[in-house]
Amino acid sequence: SAETTGVTGKLRKLYLGTCGYVREQWWRPFDNWLFKKIVEDYWMQIGILRHYEPRPLVWDKRIPKARLQESQLPQVAIVTPSYGQDRYIESTMLSILNQKYPRLRYVVQDGGSKDKSAQIIARYAGRLHHWESVRDKGQADAVRKGFLHLEPALGPDDIMAWLNSDDLIAPD
Structure with a gap:
């Protein structure tokens, strides 16, 4: 043109x-x-995530020991919701099961995973308060179902928590 x-x-x-x-x-x-x-150069960097190479975990050795008698300690109830986390679930469970806290109740609520999660959880069934692998409506529903299994055993002063299936709790 x-x-x-x-x-x-x-x-x-x-x-x-x-x-x-x-x-x-x-x-x-x-x-x-x-x-x-x-x-x-601005001190508050909202939205800029600075990633670094993974580093080995170093746990704090200075955690004070409990001074109460076992009967005076509150129960700690933990629920782990899981779905398709066979790569992580065992280390998560062991981070809780290896705690030395005497009044710990632990429930693993799997959402009917199609991987090896149920077999891994079943290996530790004797150390769990309860576990099951049934279909649920997502993470919140799994947490709710897990706490329903703990409800009769808990009192008003007891502590409830949930831990994702790919997280860890620091050792005692």
Whole structure:
């Protein structure tokens, strides 16, 4: 067409070339400088997540020992909701089951996983207050079902918690 070969086409090419030059030579350095000043050097970095290589866990050795008699301690009831977490569920369960707290009740509520989760949980059935692998309506429903199995055993001063199936609790 005549537009691309005539004066208009040449002006358009000149305009696009100038815009590209300005963007590369002036705007990009300014944009990088502005980003560094406003985002990287600012003390509060909302939305900028700085990731690092995984480091081994180091647990705090200075946790004070309980001074109450066992009968005076509150019960601690923990529910772990799980679905398709066979890679993590065993280490999560062991982080709880290996606690030395004497009044611990632990329930694992699996949502009917199709992986090896149920077999892993079944190996520890004797150390659990309750476990089951049945279909549920999601994580909140699994937590609710787990606490229903603990409800009759808990009093008003007891502690209830839930721990995801890929998390850990620090050892005693």
